[in-house]
Amino acid sequence: MNRRHWAGTAAALAVVTLTIAGCTSSGGGGTGEPAGDPVAGGTLTWGVPAEPSAGGVDPMVGSAIAAEVIYSMAYDTLLTRDDDNKIEPALATEYEQVDELTWVFQLRDDVTFADGSPFDADDVVYSFETRKDGGTNATYLSLMESVEATGDHEVTFHFSAPDGTFLDAVSARQTFLIVSEEGYGNATEEERQTTTFGTGAFQVTEWNQGVSVTLEKNEDYWGDEPYLDEIVFELYPDENTLLAAVQQGSVQAASFIDGSLAKQAEQSGFTLGDAAFRQNLAIYVNPESGPLADVNVRRAISLAMDRQAIVDTALLGNAGISFVPPAGDPGATDATTLPYHERDVDEAKRLLEEAGQPNPEITLSYMGDVAAAHHPAYEMMQQQLAEAGITLNLKSTPLAEIAPIFTTGESWTDLVAIPGSPRASAAYYLEPVLLEGGVYNHWDGNADADKARELLTAAKSAATPEEYTDLITQLATEAADQALEFVPAAVPVYFEVWDSNKLHDYDNDAFYSRSALDHAWLSQ
Numbered sequence: 001m002n003r004r005h006w007a008g009t010a011a012a013l014a015v016v017t018l019t020i021a022g023c024t025s026s027g028g029g030g031t032g033e034p035a036g037d038p039v040a041g042g043t044l045t046w047g048v049p050a051e052p053s054a055g056g057v058d059p060m061v062g063s064a065i066a067a068e069v070i071y072s073m074a075y076d077t078l079l080t081r082d083d084d085n086k087i088e089p090a091l092a093t094e095y096e097q098v099d100e101l102t103w104v105f106q107l108r109d110d111v112t113f114a115d116g117s118p119f120d121a122d123d124v125v126y127s128f129e130t131r132k133d134g135g136t137n138a139t140y141l142s143l144m145e146s147v148e149a150t151g152d153h154e155v156t157f158h159f160s161a162p163d164g165t166f167l168d169a170v171s172a173r174q175t176f177l178i179v180s181e182e183g184y185g186n187a188t189e190e191e192r193q194t195t196t197f198g199t200g201a202f203q204v205t206e207w208n209q210g211v212s213v214t215l216e217k218n219e220d221y222w223g224d225e226p227y228l229d230e231i232v233f234e235l236y237p238d239e240n241t242l243l244a245a246v247q248q249g250s251v252q253a254a255s256f257i258d259g260s261l262a263k264q265a266e267q268s269g270f271t272l273g274d275a276a277f278r279q280n281l282a283i284y285v286n287p288e289s290g291p292l293a294d295v296n297v298r299r300a301i302s303l304a305m306d307r308q309a310i311v312d313t314a315l316l317g318n319a320g321i322s323f324v325p326p327a328g329d330p331g332a333t334d335a336t337t338l339p340y341h342e343r344d345v346d347e348a349k350r351l352l353e354e355a356g357q358p359n360p361e362i363t364l365s366y367m368g369d370v371a372a373a374h375h376p377a378y379e380m381m382q383q384q385l386a387e388a389g390i391t392l393n394l395k396s397t398p399l400a401e402i403a404p405i406f407t408t409g410e411s412w413t414d415l416v417a418i419p420g421s422p423r424a425s426a427a428y429y430l431e432p433v434l435l436e437g438g439v440y441n442h443w444d445g446n447a448d449a450d451k452a453r454e455l456l457t458a459a460k461s462a463a464t465p466e467e468y469t470d471l472i473t474q475l476a477t478e479a480a481d482q483a484l485e486f487v488p489a490a491v492p493v494y495f496e497v498w499d500s501n502k503l504h505d506y507d508n509d510a511f512y513s514r515s516a517l518d519h520a521w522l523s524q
Contacts, residue, residue: 035504035523042522043230044503047242047254050370051213051235054403056193057204059177060130063406064399065279065421065493065512068174069255070213070233072513074114075177075198078105078124078170083510085330087171091119091178091199100162100463101145105170107153111222114196114203115183119222121149126181128157137176139435140169140428143460164462165425172424173513201226201518211235227521239372246270246497252522253498253506258373259318262495271500273508275492276328277320278422281374283364283415283486284433284440287448291360292414295448296351298483301362302340303348304388305381310488314376322490323480324429331426333473335487338480348388361391366417368396377488378417409439415486422493422511426472427459433485443484452478 052070055062059071078092094106111119125147132141143163150156157166169175179185183197196204199222202215213233217226234251236242239258245251246265254270256262266272291297311319320327323335335341352358366378382392404410406418418440423429432438434453443449455475462468479485496508506520 038227038505038519038521039524040225040227040521041229042227042524043232044228044253044517044520044522045232045234045251047236047245047251048233049236049239049242049255049257050399051209051233052193052207053399054407056207057196057213058189058192059179059198061193061407063421064403065419068421069494069512069514070204070215071177071196071198072173072200072511073202073215073231073515073517074196074200074204075179076200077173077176077178078107079167080173081171081511085510087167090171091124092170101159103157103159103166104150105155105157107155108222109153111199112220113180113183113199114218114220115180116220117180117182119178119180119199120152121155123181124155124178125149126185127178128176130179131176137169139431139438140165140175142435162461162463164468165427165460168425169428173511173515174421175424202228202231223518226518228517231517237370249499252502253496255494255496257371257491257494259492259495260316260373262497265497269499269501270497273496273498275495275508276510277322277490277492278326278328278510278512279493280322280324280326280420280429280487280490281319281377281417282324282420283417283488284412285483285485286412286414286416286442287446288442290414291355291357291362294355294357295482296355297357297360299340300348300351300355300388301385301390302480302483302486303342303344303351304385304390305486305488306343306384307335307341307488309384310377310380314380315373315489315491318373318495319377319489319491323476323487324485325423325426326420326429326487326490328490328492329422329426329429331469331472333476335480338477340480340483343384345388348390352389359389359391361393362414363393363395364415364417365395365397365402365412367399367402369398371419374417374419374491381488406439409437409441411442419491427456427468427475430456430475430479430485448482449484452482452484 050066052062052067053064057067057071059075076091080088080090092105092107096104128147131137143159143161145158145160147157180197194207201218201221203218205216206214215231217229239256239261242254243261243264246254247268285292287293307321321335323338325332378394382394385392405412432440434456455471459468459471493512498506502523504521506516509515
Protein backbone atom coordinates (compact mmCIF):
# COMPACT_ATOMS: atom_id res chain seq x y z
CA MET A 1 0.00 0.00 0.00
CA ASN A 2 1.11 3.55 -0.72
CA ARG A 3 0.27 5.48 2.42
CA ARG A 4 0.19 8.81 0.60
CA HIS A 5 -2.25 7.56 -2.01
CA TRP A 6 -5.83 7.12 -0.82
CA ALA A 7 -9.07 7.09 -2.74
CA GLY A 8 -11.34 10.10 -2.24
CA THR A 9 -13.93 12.37 -3.81
CA ALA A 10 -14.27 16.15 -4.04
CA ALA A 11 -17.19 18.49 -4.64
CA ALA A 12 -17.17 22.29 -4.60
CA LEU A 13 -19.44 24.29 -2.28
CA ALA A 14 -20.59 21.10 -0.58
CA VAL A 15 -19.59 18.97 2.34
CA VAL A 16 -16.91 16.65 1.07
CA THR A 17 -16.02 13.53 2.98
CA LEU A 18 -12.96 11.70 1.77
CA THR A 19 -13.19 7.98 2.31
CA ILE A 20 -9.83 6.41 2.87
CA ALA A 21 -9.18 3.26 0.89
CA GLY A 22 -5.89 1.54 0.14
CA CYS A 23 -4.46 1.26 -3.33
CA THR A 24 -1.97 -1.27 -4.57
CA SER A 25 1.50 -0.31 -5.71
CA SER A 26 2.19 -0.86 -9.38
CA GLY A 27 5.79 -1.88 -8.76
CA GLY A 28 8.98 -0.53 -10.21
CA GLY A 29 8.82 -1.99 -13.69
CA GLY A 30 11.94 -3.15 -15.44
CA THR A 31 12.97 -6.63 -16.49
CA GLY A 32 14.12 -8.06 -13.18
CA GLU A 33 13.05 -11.46 -11.87
CA PRO A 34 10.01 -11.63 -9.54
CA ALA A 35 11.15 -10.10 -6.29
CA GLY A 36 9.14 -12.16 -3.82
CA ASP A 37 7.88 -10.82 -0.53
CA PRO A 38 9.06 -7.41 0.70
CA VAL A 39 12.04 -7.37 3.02
CA ALA A 40 12.59 -4.71 5.68
CA GLY A 41 15.89 -2.90 6.14
CA GLY A 42 18.73 -1.59 4.07
CA THR A 43 20.10 1.71 2.80
CA LEU A 44 19.06 3.02 -0.61
CA THR A 45 21.78 5.06 -2.32
CA TRP A 46 20.38 7.53 -4.85
CA GLY A 47 22.64 9.67 -7.01
CA VAL A 48 21.53 13.26 -7.61
CA PRO A 49 23.01 16.10 -9.67
CA ALA A 50 22.25 18.89 -7.17
CA GLU A 51 21.79 19.47 -3.46
CA PRO A 52 19.62 22.04 -1.66
CA SER A 53 20.90 25.58 -2.00
CA ALA A 54 19.88 28.74 -0.16
CA GLY A 55 17.34 27.92 2.52
CA GLY A 56 18.42 24.29 2.70
CA VAL A 57 15.58 21.88 3.52
CA ASP A 58 13.56 24.52 5.37
CA PRO A 59 10.14 24.28 3.67
CA MET A 60 9.33 27.86 4.65
CA VAL A 61 12.44 29.30 2.98
CA GLY A 62 13.97 26.85 0.51
CA SER A 63 12.56 26.68 -2.99
CA ALA A 64 15.23 24.92 -5.04
CA ILE A 65 13.97 21.77 -6.75
CA ALA A 66 16.67 19.69 -5.04
CA ALA A 67 15.19 20.82 -1.72
CA GLU A 68 11.57 20.30 -2.75
CA VAL A 69 12.24 16.67 -3.67
CA ILE A 70 13.68 16.04 -0.22
CA TYR A 71 11.26 17.90 2.01
CA SER A 72 8.24 16.54 0.14
CA MET A 73 9.36 13.18 1.59
CA ALA A 74 9.77 14.56 5.11
CA TYR A 75 6.65 16.74 5.39
CA ASP A 76 3.00 16.16 4.60
CA THR A 77 0.22 18.40 3.31
CA LEU A 78 -3.44 18.59 4.29
CA LEU A 79 -4.50 16.93 1.04
CA THR A 80 -2.61 15.35 -1.84
CA ARG A 81 -3.22 14.16 -5.41
CA ASP A 82 -2.67 10.93 -7.25
CA ASP A 83 -1.02 10.72 -10.67
CA ASP A 84 -4.39 11.35 -12.30
CA ASN A 85 -4.63 14.67 -10.42
CA LYS A 86 -7.38 13.35 -8.14
CA ILE A 87 -7.56 14.92 -4.67
CA GLU A 88 -6.98 12.53 -1.77
CA PRO A 89 -6.66 12.85 2.03
CA ALA A 90 -3.34 13.29 3.79
CA LEU A 91 -3.19 15.04 7.18
CA ALA A 92 -6.79 16.12 6.64
CA THR A 93 -9.49 13.44 6.40
CA GLU A 94 -12.43 15.65 5.38
CA TYR A 95 -13.02 19.19 4.21
CA GLU A 96 -16.02 21.42 3.66
CA GLN A 97 -16.42 24.67 1.78
CA VAL A 98 -19.26 26.14 3.83
CA ASP A 99 -19.49 29.29 1.70
CA GLU A 100 -17.39 31.11 -0.91
CA LEU A 101 -15.11 32.58 1.77
CA THR A 102 -14.80 29.76 4.31
CA TRP A 103 -13.16 26.32 4.30
CA VAL A 104 -13.18 23.86 7.23
CA PHE A 105 -10.79 20.89 7.48
CA GLN A 106 -11.02 17.91 9.81
CA LEU A 107 -7.58 16.57 10.75
CA ARG A 108 -6.17 13.16 11.61
CA ASP A 109 -5.95 12.59 15.36
CA ASP A 110 -3.35 9.80 15.26
CA VAL A 111 -0.31 11.64 13.91
CA THR A 112 2.95 12.42 15.70
CA PHE A 113 5.76 14.58 14.37
CA ALA A 114 9.20 13.03 14.09
CA ASP A 115 10.30 15.24 17.01
CA GLY A 116 7.76 13.47 19.23
CA SER A 117 5.20 16.27 19.47
CA PRO A 118 1.57 15.45 18.65
CA PHE A 119 0.05 16.90 15.48
CA ASP A 120 -3.02 19.07 15.95
CA ALA A 121 -4.80 22.14 14.61
CA ASP A 122 -2.32 24.56 16.17
CA ASP A 123 0.46 23.17 13.97
CA VAL A 124 -1.62 23.86 10.85
CA VAL A 125 -2.39 27.39 12.00
CA TYR A 126 1.29 27.99 12.79
CA SER A 127 2.41 26.61 9.40
CA PHE A 128 0.03 28.77 7.35
CA GLU A 129 0.58 31.92 9.41
CA THR A 130 4.35 31.49 9.09
CA ARG A 131 4.02 31.21 5.31
CA LYS A 132 1.72 34.21 5.04
CA ASP A 133 4.15 36.28 7.11
CA GLY A 134 6.87 35.93 4.49
CA GLY A 135 7.39 32.29 3.65
CA THR A 136 8.34 31.08 0.19
CA ASN A 137 4.74 30.77 -0.95
CA ALA A 138 3.35 33.88 0.74
CA THR A 139 1.91 35.20 -2.52
CA TYR A 140 -0.28 32.11 -2.78
CA LEU A 141 -2.13 33.22 0.37
CA SER A 142 -2.88 36.77 -0.70
CA LEU A 143 -6.63 36.20 -0.33
CA MET A 144 -6.44 34.33 2.98
CA GLU A 145 -7.71 36.63 5.71
CA SER A 146 -7.09 34.28 8.64
CA VAL A 147 -6.76 30.68 9.75
CA GLU A 148 -7.92 29.50 13.18
CA ALA A 149 -8.12 26.33 15.23
CA THR A 150 -11.84 25.68 15.72
CA GLY A 151 -11.17 22.41 17.54
CA ASP A 152 -8.22 20.26 18.56
CA HIS A 153 -8.29 18.66 15.11
CA GLU A 154 -10.26 21.18 13.08
CA VAL A 155 -9.05 24.30 11.28
CA THR A 156 -11.06 27.00 9.54
CA PHE A 157 -9.73 29.25 6.77
CA HIS A 158 -11.31 32.64 6.07
CA PHE A 159 -10.82 34.52 2.79
CA SER A 160 -11.37 38.13 1.76
CA ALA A 161 -12.60 36.97 -1.68
CA PRO A 162 -13.28 33.60 -3.31
CA ASP A 163 -10.02 31.76 -4.04
CA GLY A 164 -10.42 29.43 -6.98
CA THR A 165 -6.97 27.90 -6.44
CA PHE A 166 -7.03 27.17 -2.70
CA LEU A 167 -7.96 23.50 -3.05
CA ASP A 168 -5.12 23.07 -5.55
CA ALA A 169 -2.78 24.82 -3.13
CA VAL A 170 -3.43 22.63 -0.12
CA SER A 171 -3.12 19.46 -2.21
CA ALA A 172 0.23 20.34 -3.82
CA ARG A 173 3.07 18.29 -2.40
CA GLN A 174 5.60 21.12 -2.37
CA THR A 175 3.43 24.11 -1.48
CA PHE A 176 1.88 24.08 2.00
CA LEU A 177 3.83 21.56 4.02
CA ILE A 178 2.92 21.29 7.69
CA VAL A 179 5.70 21.78 10.24
CA SER A 180 5.81 21.10 13.97
CA GLU A 181 5.17 24.29 15.94
CA GLU A 182 7.13 22.81 18.83
CA GLY A 183 10.09 21.35 16.97
CA TYR A 184 10.37 23.73 14.01
CA GLY A 185 9.21 26.75 16.04
CA ASN A 186 11.98 26.31 18.61
CA ALA A 187 14.73 25.31 16.18
CA THR A 188 17.55 27.59 15.09
CA GLU A 189 17.79 28.75 11.49
CA GLU A 190 20.66 26.34 10.91
CA GLU A 191 18.68 23.41 12.36
CA ARG A 192 15.70 24.20 10.14
CA GLN A 193 17.88 24.24 7.05
CA THR A 194 19.79 21.03 7.79
CA THR A 195 17.22 18.76 9.48
CA THR A 196 13.47 18.24 9.15
CA PHE A 197 10.54 18.48 11.58
CA GLY A 198 7.76 16.77 9.68
CA THR A 199 5.32 13.87 9.75
CA GLY A 200 6.64 12.16 6.60
CA ALA A 201 8.00 8.62 6.33
CA PHE A 202 11.65 9.76 6.21
CA GLN A 203 13.44 12.63 7.97
CA VAL A 204 16.70 14.39 7.19
CA THR A 205 19.19 13.53 9.92
CA GLU A 206 22.47 14.57 8.30
CA TRP A 207 23.52 16.88 5.50
CA ASN A 208 27.18 16.71 4.56
CA GLN A 209 27.26 19.65 2.17
CA GLY A 210 28.85 18.88 -1.14
CA VAL A 211 28.63 15.15 -0.45
CA SER A 212 25.26 13.76 0.61
CA VAL A 213 21.93 14.19 2.38
CA THR A 214 20.82 11.32 4.64
CA LEU A 215 17.22 10.56 5.56
CA GLU A 216 16.28 7.95 8.15
CA LYS A 217 13.00 6.11 8.64
CA ASN A 218 10.55 8.00 10.86
CA GLU A 219 9.76 5.56 13.65
CA ASP A 220 6.65 7.59 14.50
CA TYR A 221 5.28 7.68 10.95
CA TRP A 222 1.47 7.71 10.94
CA GLY A 223 1.19 5.37 7.94
CA ASP A 224 2.45 1.83 7.47
CA GLU A 225 6.06 1.47 8.57
CA PRO A 226 8.47 1.96 5.63
CA TYR A 227 10.66 -0.98 4.66
CA LEU A 228 13.81 1.06 4.03
CA ASP A 229 15.89 2.07 7.03
CA GLU A 230 17.76 4.85 5.31
CA ILE A 231 17.99 6.81 2.06
CA VAL A 232 21.22 8.55 1.11
CA PHE A 233 21.15 11.09 -1.71
CA GLU A 234 24.74 11.25 -2.97
CA LEU A 235 25.77 14.36 -4.87
CA TYR A 236 27.22 14.05 -8.38
CA PRO A 237 27.40 17.57 -9.88
CA ASP A 238 28.99 16.09 -13.01
CA GLU A 239 26.25 13.95 -14.54
CA ASN A 240 28.76 11.94 -16.55
CA THR A 241 30.27 10.86 -13.25
CA LEU A 242 26.77 9.99 -12.07
CA LEU A 243 26.27 7.83 -15.16
CA ALA A 244 29.52 6.03 -14.36
CA ALA A 245 28.23 5.38 -10.82
CA VAL A 246 25.06 3.87 -12.31
CA GLN A 247 27.02 1.67 -14.69
CA GLN A 248 29.35 0.52 -11.91
CA GLY A 249 26.47 -0.26 -9.55
CA SER A 250 27.55 2.30 -6.95
CA VAL A 251 23.97 3.61 -6.71
CA GLN A 252 20.64 1.81 -6.93
CA ALA A 253 18.80 4.82 -8.37
CA ALA A 254 19.63 8.17 -9.90
CA SER A 255 18.12 11.43 -11.13
CA PHE A 256 19.39 13.05 -14.32
CA ILE A 257 18.71 16.48 -15.74
CA ASP A 258 20.28 15.36 -19.02
CA GLY A 259 17.85 13.01 -20.75
CA SER A 260 20.50 11.58 -23.06
CA LEU A 261 22.50 10.34 -20.06
CA ALA A 262 19.36 8.86 -18.50
CA LYS A 263 18.80 6.91 -21.71
CA GLN A 264 22.36 5.61 -21.48
CA ALA A 265 21.57 4.47 -17.94
CA GLU A 266 18.55 2.64 -19.32
CA GLN A 267 20.79 0.91 -21.88
CA SER A 268 22.92 -0.23 -18.95
CA GLY A 269 19.95 -2.13 -17.52
CA PHE A 270 18.28 0.45 -15.29
CA THR A 271 14.56 1.19 -15.51
CA LEU A 272 13.79 4.63 -16.94
CA GLY A 273 10.65 6.19 -15.48
CA ASP A 274 8.11 8.16 -17.48
CA ALA A 275 8.73 11.91 -17.47
CA ALA A 276 6.41 14.78 -18.37
CA PHE A 277 7.44 18.27 -19.46
CA ARG A 278 6.58 19.86 -16.10
CA GLN A 279 9.51 22.26 -15.72
CA ASN A 280 9.71 25.53 -17.63
CA LEU A 281 13.15 26.82 -18.51
CA ALA A 282 11.81 30.16 -17.33
CA ILE A 283 13.63 33.40 -18.14
CA TYR A 284 12.50 36.28 -15.95
CA VAL A 285 12.56 39.91 -17.03
CA ASN A 286 13.69 43.02 -15.18
CA PRO A 287 12.13 45.82 -17.28
CA GLU A 288 12.94 48.66 -14.90
CA SER A 289 15.70 50.07 -17.11
CA GLY A 290 17.56 49.40 -20.33
CA PRO A 291 16.24 47.92 -23.59
CA LEU A 292 13.76 45.59 -21.88
CA ALA A 293 11.71 48.53 -20.64
CA ASP A 294 10.32 48.74 -24.19
CA VAL A 295 7.67 46.12 -24.99
CA ASN A 296 8.72 46.06 -28.65
CA VAL A 297 12.22 44.97 -27.70
CA ARG A 298 10.76 42.18 -25.60
CA ARG A 299 8.46 41.15 -28.44
CA ALA A 300 11.41 41.15 -30.83
CA ILE A 301 13.27 38.75 -28.53
CA SER A 302 10.30 36.39 -28.55
CA LEU A 303 10.00 36.57 -32.35
CA ALA A 304 13.73 35.97 -32.85
CA MET A 305 13.58 32.67 -30.97
CA ASP A 306 13.13 29.43 -32.91
CA ARG A 307 11.65 27.30 -30.15
CA GLN A 308 11.33 24.15 -32.24
CA ALA A 309 15.04 24.27 -33.08
CA ILE A 310 15.84 24.71 -29.37
CA VAL A 311 13.73 21.65 -28.55
CA ASP A 312 15.07 19.49 -31.37
CA THR A 313 18.72 20.50 -31.44
CA ALA A 314 19.78 22.21 -28.22
CA LEU A 315 17.74 19.89 -25.98
CA LEU A 316 18.01 16.77 -28.19
CA GLY A 317 14.24 16.33 -28.34
CA ASN A 318 13.93 15.92 -24.55
CA ALA A 319 11.66 18.96 -24.27
CA GLY A 320 8.47 20.56 -25.51
CA ILE A 321 7.47 23.96 -26.86
CA SER A 322 6.01 25.80 -23.92
CA PHE A 323 5.03 29.00 -22.21
CA VAL A 324 3.36 29.49 -18.82
CA PRO A 325 2.32 27.08 -17.39
CA PRO A 326 4.66 24.41 -18.81
CA ALA A 327 3.63 22.10 -21.62
CA GLY A 328 3.10 19.11 -19.30
CA ASP A 329 0.77 20.93 -16.92
CA PRO A 330 -2.96 20.07 -17.17
CA GLY A 331 -3.76 23.80 -17.34
CA ALA A 332 -1.25 24.68 -20.06
CA THR A 333 -2.23 26.74 -23.11
CA ASP A 334 -0.87 25.55 -26.46
CA ALA A 335 2.18 27.81 -26.77
CA THR A 336 2.15 27.64 -30.57
CA THR A 337 -1.13 29.61 -30.57
CA LEU A 338 0.20 32.50 -28.51
CA PRO A 339 1.25 35.90 -29.90
CA TYR A 340 4.92 36.40 -30.85
CA HIS A 341 5.70 32.69 -30.51
CA GLU A 342 6.20 31.89 -34.19
CA ARG A 343 9.64 32.91 -35.37
CA ASP A 344 9.72 35.99 -37.61
CA VAL A 345 13.15 37.61 -37.78
CA ASP A 346 12.04 40.34 -40.18
CA GLU A 347 9.22 41.40 -37.87
CA ALA A 348 11.64 41.32 -34.94
CA LYS A 349 13.93 43.72 -36.78
CA ARG A 350 10.99 46.00 -37.61
CA LEU A 351 9.94 46.15 -33.94
CA LEU A 352 13.49 47.00 -32.90
CA GLU A 353 13.58 49.85 -35.44
CA GLU A 354 10.22 51.07 -34.14
CA ALA A 355 11.65 51.05 -30.63
CA GLY A 356 14.65 53.05 -31.81
CA GLN A 357 16.97 50.22 -30.69
CA PRO A 358 18.02 48.25 -33.78
CA ASN A 359 20.95 46.61 -31.97
CA PRO A 360 20.16 46.27 -28.25
CA GLU A 361 22.58 44.57 -25.90
CA ILE A 362 21.09 42.43 -23.13
CA THR A 363 22.54 40.23 -20.38
CA LEU A 364 21.16 36.79 -19.54
CA SER A 365 22.39 35.27 -16.28
CA TYR A 366 22.04 31.52 -15.81
CA MET A 367 23.19 28.87 -13.35
CA GLY A 368 26.51 27.88 -14.83
CA ASP A 369 27.46 25.21 -12.28
CA VAL A 370 24.27 23.09 -12.47
CA ALA A 371 21.83 21.79 -15.11
CA ALA A 372 24.47 21.68 -17.85
CA ALA A 373 21.93 20.01 -20.15
CA HIS A 374 19.97 23.29 -20.24
CA HIS A 375 22.91 25.48 -21.23
CA PRO A 376 22.73 24.71 -24.98
CA ALA A 377 19.24 26.24 -25.01
CA TYR A 378 20.64 29.60 -23.88
CA GLU A 379 23.56 29.32 -26.30
CA MET A 380 21.20 28.66 -29.20
CA MET A 381 19.05 31.60 -28.09
CA GLN A 382 22.15 33.77 -28.28
CA GLN A 383 22.75 32.69 -31.89
CA GLN A 384 19.11 33.13 -32.89
CA LEU A 385 18.79 36.61 -31.38
CA ALA A 386 21.97 37.71 -33.12
CA GLU A 387 20.24 37.14 -36.47
CA ALA A 388 17.77 39.87 -35.51
CA GLY A 389 20.52 42.23 -34.35
CA ILE A 390 20.19 41.52 -30.64
CA THR A 391 23.37 40.93 -28.66
CA LEU A 392 22.68 38.48 -25.83
CA ASN A 393 25.54 38.35 -23.37
CA LEU A 394 25.49 35.08 -21.46
CA LYS A 395 26.63 35.34 -17.86
CA SER A 396 27.46 32.01 -16.27
CA THR A 397 26.73 32.50 -12.57
CA PRO A 398 27.11 30.05 -9.65
CA LEU A 399 23.84 28.77 -8.22
CA ALA A 400 24.82 30.20 -4.83
CA GLU A 401 24.79 33.70 -6.33
CA ILE A 402 21.50 33.23 -8.19
CA ALA A 403 19.67 31.50 -5.31
CA PRO A 404 18.88 34.74 -3.38
CA ILE A 405 16.74 35.82 -6.35
CA PHE A 406 14.27 32.98 -5.89
CA THR A 407 14.54 32.81 -2.10
CA THR A 408 14.45 36.45 -1.02
CA GLY A 409 13.62 38.37 -4.19
CA GLU A 410 17.06 39.85 -4.82
CA SER A 411 17.22 41.84 -8.06
CA TRP A 412 19.07 41.02 -11.29
CA THR A 413 20.14 42.73 -14.51
CA ASP A 414 18.00 42.30 -17.66
CA LEU A 415 17.24 38.56 -17.79
CA VAL A 416 17.81 35.63 -15.44
CA ALA A 417 17.19 31.97 -16.27
CA ILE A 418 15.81 29.95 -13.35
CA PRO A 419 14.15 26.63 -14.20
CA GLY A 420 10.80 26.58 -12.45
CA SER A 421 9.16 23.95 -10.29
CA PRO A 422 5.80 22.42 -11.15
CA ARG A 423 3.06 24.33 -9.36
CA ALA A 424 -0.24 23.31 -7.85
CA SER A 425 -2.39 25.36 -10.19
CA ALA A 426 -1.89 27.14 -13.50
CA ALA A 427 -2.21 30.63 -11.97
CA TYR A 428 0.73 30.00 -9.65
CA TYR A 429 3.32 30.16 -12.40
CA LEU A 430 2.79 33.90 -12.90
CA GLU A 431 2.02 34.82 -9.29
CA PRO A 432 5.71 35.34 -8.37
CA VAL A 433 6.04 37.54 -11.47
CA LEU A 434 2.95 39.69 -11.11
CA LEU A 435 1.78 39.88 -7.51
CA GLU A 436 3.13 42.12 -4.78
CA GLY A 437 5.88 40.36 -2.88
CA GLY A 438 6.62 37.94 -5.72
CA VAL A 439 10.31 37.09 -5.92
CA TYR A 440 10.40 37.72 -9.69
CA ASN A 441 8.16 40.79 -9.66
CA HIS A 442 9.74 43.86 -11.25
CA TRP A 443 6.46 44.93 -12.85
CA ASP A 444 4.96 47.01 -10.05
CA GLY A 445 3.94 50.38 -11.47
CA ASN A 446 4.52 49.17 -15.04
CA ALA A 447 1.36 49.53 -17.14
CA ASP A 448 2.48 46.72 -19.46
CA ALA A 449 1.58 44.22 -16.72
CA ASP A 450 -1.67 45.81 -15.51
CA LYS A 451 -4.07 43.73 -17.60
CA ALA A 452 -2.21 40.49 -16.85
CA ARG A 453 -2.34 41.28 -13.14
CA GLU A 454 -6.10 41.89 -13.38
CA LEU A 455 -6.60 38.59 -15.19
CA LEU A 456 -4.52 36.73 -12.62
CA THR A 457 -6.52 38.24 -9.76
CA ALA A 458 -9.78 37.37 -11.52
CA ALA A 459 -8.63 33.79 -12.16
CA LYS A 460 -7.77 33.31 -8.51
CA SER A 461 -11.30 34.39 -7.62
CA ALA A 462 -13.04 32.38 -10.34
CA ALA A 463 -16.36 30.89 -9.26
CA THR A 464 -16.29 27.88 -11.61
CA PRO A 465 -13.62 25.67 -13.21
CA GLU A 466 -14.82 26.78 -16.66
CA GLU A 467 -14.37 30.45 -15.78
CA TYR A 468 -10.96 29.70 -14.31
CA THR A 469 -9.79 27.89 -17.46
CA ASP A 470 -10.98 30.73 -19.69
CA LEU A 471 -9.21 33.35 -17.57
CA ILE A 472 -5.97 31.33 -17.52
CA THR A 473 -6.04 31.19 -21.32
CA GLN A 474 -6.57 34.95 -21.48
CA LEU A 475 -3.73 35.42 -18.98
CA ALA A 476 -1.32 33.31 -21.04
CA THR A 477 -2.24 35.29 -24.16
CA GLU A 478 -1.75 38.65 -22.44
CA ALA A 479 1.55 37.62 -20.84
CA ALA A 480 2.87 36.47 -24.22
CA ASP A 481 1.62 39.62 -25.94
CA GLN A 482 3.43 41.86 -23.46
CA ALA A 483 6.43 39.47 -23.29
CA LEU A 484 6.39 39.49 -19.48
CA GLU A 485 8.47 36.30 -19.36
CA PHE A 486 10.36 34.11 -21.84
CA VAL A 487 10.26 30.32 -22.00
CA PRO A 488 12.44 28.65 -24.64
CA ALA A 489 11.10 25.17 -23.73
CA ALA A 490 9.77 22.90 -21.00
CA VAL A 491 11.65 19.82 -19.82
CA PRO A 492 11.13 17.04 -17.30
CA VAL A 493 12.16 18.04 -13.78
CA TYR A 494 14.29 14.92 -13.57
CA PHE A 495 14.71 11.74 -15.53
CA GLU A 496 14.60 9.01 -12.86
CA VAL A 497 16.29 5.65 -13.28
CA TRP A 498 16.54 2.74 -10.87
CA ASP A 499 17.78 -0.83 -10.71
CA SER A 500 14.54 -2.80 -10.54
CA ASN A 501 16.50 -5.96 -9.68
CA LYS A 502 17.49 -4.30 -6.40
CA LEU A 503 14.86 -1.62 -5.71
CA HIS A 504 11.37 -3.11 -5.76
CA ASP A 505 7.83 -1.69 -5.75
CA TYR A 506 9.07 1.69 -6.89
CA ASP A 507 7.79 3.85 -9.70
CA ASN A 508 8.26 7.57 -10.21
CA ASP A 509 5.27 9.89 -9.89
CA ALA A 510 4.06 12.89 -11.85
CA PHE A 511 4.98 15.25 -9.00
CA TYR A 512 8.63 14.05 -8.57
CA SER A 513 7.90 13.55 -4.85
CA ARG A 514 9.26 9.97 -4.76
CA SER A 515 6.30 9.09 -2.55
CA ALA A 516 6.61 5.44 -3.59
CA LEU A 517 9.76 5.20 -1.47
CA ASP A 518 7.37 5.03 1.49
CA HIS A 519 6.69 1.41 0.56
CA ALA A 520 9.59 0.44 -1.74
CA TRP A 521 12.13 -2.13 -0.55
CA LEU A 522 15.59 -3.45 -1.34
CA SER A 523 16.84 -6.95 -2.00
CA GLN A 524 19.08 -7.94 0.88
